[in-house]
Amino acid sequence: MTIGGHGTDGVERRGLMFVLSSPSGAGKTTLSRMLIDRMPGLRMSVSATTRAMRPGEVDGRDYSFVDKATFGAMVKADQLLEWATVFDNSYGTPRAPVEAALSAGQDVLFDIDWQGTQQLREKARADVVSVFILPPSAADLEKRLHSRAQDSDEVIRKRMSRASHEMSHWAEYDYIVINHDVDEAFAEVQSILKAERLKRERQTGLVGFVRGLQGQLQG
Numbered sequence: 495m496t497i498g499g500h501g502t503d504g505v506e507r508r509g510l511m512f513v514l515s516s517p518s519g520a521g522k523t524t525l526s527r528m529l530i531d532r533m534p535g536l537r538m539s540v541s542a543t544t545r546a547m548r549p550g551e552v553d554g555r556d557y558s559f560v561d562k563a564t565f566g567a568m569v570k571a572d573q574l575l576e577w578a579t580v581f582d583n584s585y586g587t588p589r590a591p592v593e594a595a596l597s598a599g600q601d602v603l604f605d606i607d608w609q610g611t612q613q614l615r616e617k618a619r620a621d622v623v624s625v626f627i628l629p630p631s632a633a634d635l636e637k638r639l640h641s642r643a644q645d646s647d648e649v650i651r652k653r654m655s656r657a658s659h660e661m662s663h664w665a666e667y668d669y670i671v672i673n674h675d676v677d678e679a680f681a682e683v684q685s686i687l688k689a690e691r692l693k694r695e696r697q698t699g700l701v702g703f704v705r706g707l708q709g710q711l712q713g
């Protein structure tokens with residue numbers, strides 16, 4: 495998969511797939527929005543889902559909301575890069591926009607669960623950078639799920655009881671961020687992305703760049 499494009503310093507670079515996962519309510523949607531707003535060169539992967547739209551969500555921005563038959567047809571036609579069932583609903587990453595963004599030199603941000611992260615890793619290990627977001631405490635997690643005021647008490651109970659299972663996958667991730675304060679957590683996630691963009695093996699244009707520098711020095 496991937497990949498040409500230019501880094502901010504003009505050196506050609508492989509695009510990367512930046513994955514945020516967490517138990518529901520730990521803050522990945524909030525952090526994803528901040529990243530998209532503040533980090534040039536990063537595009538959100540908009541997943542397809544069969545779950546119902548929440549108040550305030552926008553079709554095509556937060557998710558592509560589809561029915562079960564449409565989702566099944568997307569799976570069958572191999573239009574999804576990965577997909578999984580979470581909370582009785584199906585979620586999946588449409589392949590074409592991701593491939594288009596990466597080949598245009600953009601990095602792609604994914605808000606997906608551990609099952610999707612495993613599938614991406616199998617397909618493109620070298621290009622995947624994964625971050626797991628933890629809540630500071632169970633009480634904070636519950637408070638955040640309630641403060642979002644978008645799910646019924648029963649759905650919140652389900653999400654809380656799944657949190658421990660979700661969290662058991664933390665050790666499969668490259669980085670772990672504890673979301674105490676949202677600005678601090680954002681700064682940490684942003685630092686990870688900035689550093690990963692500078693990895694030598696991602697900067698495919700470095701050989702040419704350094705040769706150019708050497709040429710200037712000799713000339």
Ligand SMILES: Nc1nc2c(ncn2[C@@H]2O[C@H](COP(=O)(O)OP(=O)(O)O)[C@@H](O)[C@H]2O)c(=O)[nH]1
Nearest residue numbers: 518519541577578580585586587605606607610
């Ligand atoms: N594998 C996979 N998981 C997804 C995808 N889109 C969303 N998810 C995950 O599905 C879970 C439920 O998402 P959602 O219903 O929006 O609730 P949230 O946990 O409050 O964000 C979260 O863990 C998301 O990261 C996708 O395309 N693929």
Ligand SMILES: Nc1ncnc2c1ncn2[C@@H]1O[C@H](COP(=O)(O)OP(=O)(O)O)[C@@H](O)[C@H]1O
Nearest residue numbers: 518519520521522523524638642673674675676
């Ligand atoms: N560090 C934080 N401190 C307090 N509230 C937070 C923090 N981070 C996120 N929130 C709030 O918690 C709720 C859940 O966050 P959200 O980003 O929707 O989580 P997720 O996408 O992981 O389910 C939202 O109301 C959000 O504004």
